Amino acid sequence: MYHPILPFCFFAIRVSPEAFKAFILRKKGVIPLPQSLGEHLRNRRLVLDLRQEDVARQLGTLREVYERWERNERQPVVSEWPGIISFLGYYPFGQESTADLVMKARRCQGMDQKELAKVVGVIHQQLRRWEHGDEMPASDKLEALHVLASN
Known part of the structure; x- marks a missing residue:
């Protein structure tokens, strides 16, 4: 140029x-290397040259709520995560442990613990133990979580 x-x-x-x-x-x-959800959301919004109000409308929430997400004052509820992941085009956090995998599966699917436990075929108390890192899932359940986290 x-x-x-x-x-x-x-x-x-x-x-x-x-x-x-x-x-x-x-x-x-x-921000070159965003660390928090708010930084990821802000970067994407700035790259697309959108206002907070535009993104909030696209995600189906209020501008004030979206603004709190960007400032890391509030975390989205699980049902709001599929829209956020779609807006970003990627999952904003790493997956280092089984607990991270369970959270990623829940967020990608927009399910609470009981719903995800039913889909995976376990009781929700067991899924909660996986999510807290207290227990490891069996290999077939781990595979199901990988499939749900990749959708």
Whole structure:
């Protein structure tokens, strides 16, 4: 991209389109390595050049609620997660343990513990123990959780 510095100047700055876009995103306030859900949501909103009100409407919630998510003052309920994951285009957290896998499956499916336990074929107290890292699921149940977390 060729952009003259000043109209009367003979110098110009040559910048690749990718570098220019990265510069603009940094100026908008995009965080390079987001750590929290709020940072992921804010980055996506800024990249898409949307207002908080637009994103809230798209996710089916109030602007005030969405604003609290962005500021990490409030976490979404499980039923709101499928829309958030769809808006982001990815799951914003890592999956290092079985407990993380259970939470990812619940959030991807938008289910509470009882609903997910019924789908997996266990009682909800057992699923709760998996989610807290107190117990490990059997291999067939672990496979079912992987399938549910990938949808």
